[in-house]
Amino acid sequence: MIHVLLATVASLAVLLLAFAPLERAFPARARQPFWRPGWRIDLTFFVGQYVVWSAAAVALLGVVHAQVAMHVPHLGLPTWARAVLAVVLGDLLVYGFHRACHAVPWLWRFHAVHHSAEHLDWLAAHREHPVDGVLTQLCQNLPAFCLGLSFESVAGLVALRGLWAIFVHSNVRLPLGPLRVLLGAPDLHHWHHARVASTKHNFANLAPWIDVLFGTYHRPRGAEDWALGLVDPWPKGYLAQLLEPFRRSPGGASDTSSPRDDIPPARGPTILEVDRIEEIPRGIKAG
DSSP states (O other), X not given: OHHHHHHHHHHHHHHHHHHHHHHHHSOSSTTOOTTOTTHHHHHHHHHHIIIIIHHHHHHHHHHHHHHHHHHSOOOOOOHHHHHHHHHHHHHHHHHHHHHHHTTSHHXXXXXXXXXXXXXXXXXXXXXXXXXXXXHHHHHHHHHHHHTTOOTGGGHHHHXXXXXXXXXXXXXXXXXOXXXXXXXXXXXXXXXXXXXXXXXXXXXXXSOTHHHHHHTOOOOOOSSOOSOBSOSSOOOOSHHHHHHHHHHSOTTSTTOTTSOOTTOOOSSSOOXXXXXXXXXXXXXXXXX
16 A cells, blocks of 8 residues: 555656646646645545556456457457557547537436536546546547557557646647647647536547547637536535435436536536537548
């Protein structure tokens, strides 16, 4: 347990040193303080994720990997080709699952924990229910398992994409140019967290080209001044947030945070024209 705690502290220090200066130098929301509201709960999610839930997720993925290895024949492709294919297929699966989380009430109950953050930065990226997290990781890694790739063979790529996932949540605004469609950008994902009754854009956190392909890409214009978080009330405490999805009945009266198109925003500024796709790079057409 000691080495897990030390690794958690080391990871926190590395991320702090990497992202704190970046957020200060290129802030998306300049008025957002470093010690913003909700940082304690997000720190708790960070510790819980590193100390408890990551190990549980790896153990579960290991079981799935073993079962897939016994029953799924491998393609005779070189490792690099299988790695590329695994990333593309994994991103497509994650896109479909993420979009389902905003459409299926029982999935939304768990995903709503992540959207309850009213301020975004590198630390808020870790606010995630473990059920939502492990299902997302399963979608991301299942193609790699089916293609016969081991954890070790794609460890570097997984680490890089994990850092980029934190980056798209960070309070940063950088001109990434066309790369924003290939790798994702904070402003795209910040828009996905806008406080509206039903989010309809930017489900592909790490591969926005998929949003372009399926017509869900949207690049917001101007400064980030829209409200973030959930329309409906949500508990603030760590344990309360972990238990809340189990207290709500899908589709029932208590499922007040389920995504619905007929509920107007309860508070915060109105966001107009959320269905319009803007600034798609030349040569790329939305499907």
